[in-house]
Amino acid sequence: MAKHELRGIPFGHFGKGCVHVRISFDFGTDEGIAQFESFMNEAAELVSAHGGSLSGEHGDGRARSALLDRMYSQEMRELFEQFKEIFDPENFFNPGVLVKPEAVTEGLRMAPGQRRFELTPVHKLGKDKGSLVNAINRCVGVSACRSETGSMCPSSQITGDEMHSTRGRARMFSEMFRGESIKDGFGSKEVEEALDLCLSCKACVSECPVNVDMATYKAEFLHNHYKGKLRPGAHYVMGWLPLLGYVAHKIPVVPTLLDKVMSAPRLAPLIAKVSGLDAGRPLIHFAHTSLRKWHKEHEPVPVLGDAAVNRSTESSDEAVSSAAPVPPLPPGERTVVLWPDSFNSSLGTSPATATVEVLEALGYTVVIPQEFVCCGLTWHSTGQLDMVKRVLRQTVKVMKPYLDRGLPVIGVEPSCTVMLQHEAAELCDDPTYGAVIKNLARNTHSFSEFIAKRLEQFVAAGVIAPGDVSALTQVHCHEKSLGDPQHSAAVLRALGINEEQIATGCCGLAGNWGFEKGHAEVSMALGERELFPKVKKAATEGKVVIADGFSCRTQIEQGTGTNAQHIAEIVHGIIGKASYYN
Numbered sequence: 415m416a417k418h419e420l421r422g423i424p425f426g427h428f429g430k431g432c433v434h435v436r437i438s439f440d441f442g443t444d445e446g447i448a449q450f451e452s453f454m455n456e457a458a459e460l461v462s463a464h465g466g467s468l469s470g471e472h473g474d475g476r477a478r479s480a481l482l483d484r485m486y487s488q489e490m491r492e493l494f495e496q497f498k499e500i501f502d503p504e505n506f507f508n509p510g511v512l513v514k515p516e517a518v519t520e521g522l523r524m525a526p527g528q529r530r531f532e533l534t535p536v537h538k539l540g541k542d543k544g545s546l547v548n549a550i551n552r553c554v555g556v557s558a559c560r561s562e563t564g565s566m567c568p569s570s571q572i573t574g575d576e577m578h579s580t581r582g583r584a585r586m587f588s589e590m591f592r593g594e595s596i597k598d599g600f601g602s603k604e605v606e607e608a609l610d611l612c613l614s615c616k617a618c619v620s621e622c623p624v625n626v627d628m629a630t631y632k633a634e635f636l637h638n639h640y641k642g643k644l645r646p647g648a649h650y651v652m653g654w655l656p657l658l659g660y661v662a663h664k665i666p667v668v669p670t671l672l673d674k675v676m677s678a679p680r681l682a683p684l685i686a687k688v689s690g691l692d693a694g695r696p697l698i699h700f701a702h703t704s705l706r707k708w709h710k711e712h713e714p715v716p717v718l719g720d721a722a723v724n725r726s727t728e729s730s731d732e733a734v735s736s737a738a739p740v741p742p743l744p745p746g747e748r749t750v751v752l753w754p755d756s757f758n759s760s761l762g763t764s765p766a767t768a769t770v771e772v773l774e775a776l777g778y779t780v781v782i783p784q785e786f787v788c789c790g791l792t793w794h795s796t797g798q799l800d801m802v803k804r805v806l807r808q809t810v811k812v813m814k815p816y817l818d819r820g821l822p823v824i825g826v827e828p829s830c831t832v833m834l835q836h837e838a839a840e841l842c843d844d845p846t847y848g849a850v851i852k853n854l855a856r857n858t859h860s861f862s863e864f865i866a867k868r869l870e871q872f873v874a875a876g877v878i879a880p881g882d883v884s885a886l887t888q889v890h891c892h893e894k895s896l897g898d899p900q901h902s903a904a905v906l907r908a909l910g911i912n913e914e915q916i917a918t919g920c921c922g923l924a925g926n927w928g929f930e931k932g933h934a935e936v937s938m939a940l941g942e943r944e945l946f947p948k949v950k951k952a953a954t955e956g957k958v959v960i961a962d963g964f965s966c967r968t969q970i971e972q973g974t975g976t977n978a979q980h981i982a983e984i985v986h987g988i989i990g991k992a993s994y995y996n
Contacts, residue, residue: 418453432471441524454518458484479515524551528592531599535634536799537840546634547591552624553584559618565894565919566621567628569611572939578611580618580628587631600638609635611936613924614795615891616832629795630837636797645796647690652926653796656788656805659760663704669760673700694934696972698761705759705766709782712767718775718877718989740875743777751816751823752782753858755789755830757964765962765980766826769861772985773824776868781821785812789833790841792926799841806842810850817850823858826982828890828962829925832897834858860893861962861982862901869985870908878989880910886952887913888945888970888978890963891920902962902981909988911958918944921961923969941973949974960984 415422415437426433439453440446458468458481468478468485482491495513498505510516519525528547535546542548559567559580570579577586586608590596596604614629640649651658662668675681676697686693718740750773758766770780787809790802816823825831835855842851872878885906889899899915906913922940927933949959953976961967961978970978 415453417456418449420449420453434471441522442526442529444526447519447522447525451517451519454478454481474512476511476516476521477518479510479512480518482512482515523588527594528588530593531591533600533638536637536803537630537634537837538843539630539840546587546631549627549631550584550587550591552626553581553622554624555581556623557581558622564621564917565615565617565891567618568613568615568918568920568922568940569936571918571943572936573611577608580622580626583608583612583628583631584626587635600635600641602639605635606639611933613891613920613922613927613940615920615924616895617891617919618895620895630840633794633797633799637799640797645798646931647688648926648930649690649796649798651689651691652929653792653798653801655792655926656756656760657786659700659704659756660786662700663707663760669700669704670702673702676700690931691929692931692934695929695937698929698968701759701761701763703763705754705763706782706784708763708767709770709780712770714774714779715771716775717777718872740777740871740877746820748777749779749781749819749821750864751813751821752780753823753825753830753834754782754787755825755827756792757830758826762964762967765982768980768986769824769826769982772865772982772989775989776865776872781816783812783816787812789830789838791829791833794833794837794841795925795927802841803844806838806851807844807847810842810847810854813854814850817853817857821857822864823854824864825858825860826962826980827964828860828893828897829965831858831860832892836896860897860901862905863898865985866901866904866908869905873908878909880908881988883909883911883958884955885911885913885958885960885984886916886948888916888921888959888961888963888966890961890966891924893962894919905981905985906960909985911984913960914948914957916945916948921945921963921966921969923965925965928965928969937969938973941969945970946973949976949978952976958984 421438422435424433424435437453439450441450458478461468462484468474468481470478474482486494491513498513505514510520532545532547535544535549538544539546539549542552557579559570560576562571567578567580570576570582576582586596586605590599590602590605593599596602609632612628612632614632616627616629619625619627619629662672676685677699682697683693685691686697691697752766752770752773754766770782773780788805789809790805793799793801793805813823823834825834835858838851839848839855842848869878873880887902887906889902890897893899903913920940922928922937922943922945924937928937949970952959953974959970959976959978960981961970962980967978967980970976
C-alpha cells in the first residue's frame with residue numbers, strides 16, 4: 415500500500431480471526447484502475463510467496479480468479495477446467511470465474527463507465543462529494559437489509575425479493591448509471607419498479623453498516639424521472655396535502671364538508687380512484703377546527719408548579735406541604751414556538767393541543783406561526799424537490815424572526831421534526847436561506863426531548879405523582895433512525911410508565927406511501943408482522959398504546975380499531991390528574 419500510495423482501514427470479526435482491509439482504490443479513473451491492477455498482481459505474488467491463500471473468506475469469484483495462476487499449478491488449473499466442462503460443457507454458468515477467468519479489471523461496478531448517467535443531485539450529499547453515484551456505491555453488499563428481524567428492510571422482509579431490498583435497489587441504481595443493461599437512465603421503468611415498495615422509512619440510514627440512505631436516493635430518482643411529465647395522482651393529492659390543508663382551513667365550512675365527503679361510503683372509493691390512491695383503505699379525515707384557530711381562542715392553562723406551591727400554604731395535605739418548590743423558568747426561556755406541522759394542524763389536532771397545554775402547565779408560553787410553514791416532507795417523499803426548496807424558502811421567511819430571538823422550536827410529528835433537523839439543510843444551501851435553515855435545525859427539538867428534564871423537576875417536587883402503567887410503543891421509523899427515542903423513554907420512566915417497544919420499525923403506512931395505488935395490501939401485511947398482533951393483545955391487557963407518528967396512529971386505527979395516543983396526550987392526561995392542577 416505504501417508503494418502505491420494507498421491507505422487501508424482494517425476491520426473484521428476478530429473472534430473468528432478474520433481481518434478485512436478496505437483500501438482506497440480509485441475506481442473512477444483509468445489511472446486508478448491501472449493502479450488497482452498493478453497492486454492486485456503484486457499483492458498476489460506477495461501472498462503466494464509466503465505460502466498464503468488468495469481465496470479469503472468468500473472464495474475467489476470475479477475479484478481474484480485471474481490471480482489463481484500464482485497459487486495453483488498449470489496442471490491443477492487444467493483439472494479445474496476439465497471438471498467444470500463435465501457439468502457445464504457450454505460454459506453457461508458463471509463464465510469468466512475460476513476457469514478461463516476474466517481480468518481483475520473486468521466488470522468493476524465502480525469503473526468510469528458507471529457514471530454515464532450521473533447528474534448533479536438536488537441534495538448536497540456532502541459526505542459523498544456531491545455525487546449520487548458515490549452515494550450508491552456506499553453499498554458494499556453485506557446484506558444487512560436482507561435480515562428477517564429488525565427494522566431493515568420492510569419491503570424485503572414482506573416480499574423476500576432481492577429487488578425490494580436496499581442492496582437490490584443499490585444494484586439497480588448502479589446498472590442505471592452504467593447504462594448497459596438499463597439504457598434509459600432516470601427514465602427507467604425497472605428502477606421505478608424496484609423503488610416502488612421502498613417506504614422511505616430511513617431504517618437503512620442507521621441499520622446499514624455504511625449508512626445507505628435509500629429514501630434520499632428515491633427522492634432524487636423520482637425528481638428526475640417525472641421532470642416535465644405528468645405525475646401519478648397520489649403525488650399531487652398526498653404531496654400537496656400540507657398546502658391543501660392550510661388553504662382549506664381558511665374557509666370555515668370547507669374542512670367539515672371535505673371530511674363528510676371523504677367519509678361517505680359510496681364516495682370515498684371513487685375519490686380514491688380519481689386521486690390515484692388505493693381504494694383498499696379508508697381516506698384520512700380533516701379536523702373541523704385547525705390548530706391555529708384553536709390556539710387563537712385558547713385560554714392558557716395555569717402553571718402546574720406555581721399552583722402547587724401557592725396552595726401548599728393553604729392546605730394540610732401532606733403531599734402538598736412536603737412538595738419541594740419547582741424552579742421557575744428564567745424569563746428568557748419561557749417562550750417557545752410550536753411547529754404547526756400539517757398532520758397535527760389540519761388532520762388530527764389532539765396531540766398538538768395536548769402539547770400546548772402540557773408546555774403551558776410546565777411554565778412555558780407557546781406561540782404558533784399563523785403563516786404557512788412546512789418542512790416539505792410530503793413533497794420530498796414524492797420526489798418534488800424543487801417544490802421542497804420553495805416551501806423551505808417560505809418557511810425561512812416566517813421562522814427567521816423567531817429564530818433571531820433564540821426561541822426553541824418544538825416538534826410534535828417525528829417525521830417533520832427529523833426533516834427539519836436533517837434533510838432540510840441538505841436541500842436549502844442557498845446563501846440567503848441556508849444559514850437560517852441550519853439555525854432552525856439546531857433549534858428544533860422533539861416534544862419529549864424538550865420537556866424531559868423539566869418534567870423530572872415536577873416529579874421530583876412531588877407535584878406529579880408517577881403511576882404504574884404499562885404501555886406498548888410504536889416508535890416512528892424516522893425518529894428511530896435519525897432521532898433519539900431515548901428522550902421519550904425518559905419521559906415515560908419519569909411518569910412510571912413501563913414501556914414495551916415494537917421491534918420491527920416502520921408501521922407499514924409510511925405517510926403517503928401506504929395510500930398510493932397498489933400499496934394497501936402490502937402496507938397492511940407489514941402491520942401484521944408484529945404491530946397489529948401486539949396492539950390487539952395490549953388492548954385485552956389494558957395497556958396504553960403510544961404512537962407519536964400520525965401515520966402510525968392511522969395504521970393502528972385502520973388495522974386494529976385501536977386509538978393510539980401521542981406521548982403528549984399521555985403526559986397531558988397525567989398532568990390533568992395532578993392534585994393541584996385545577
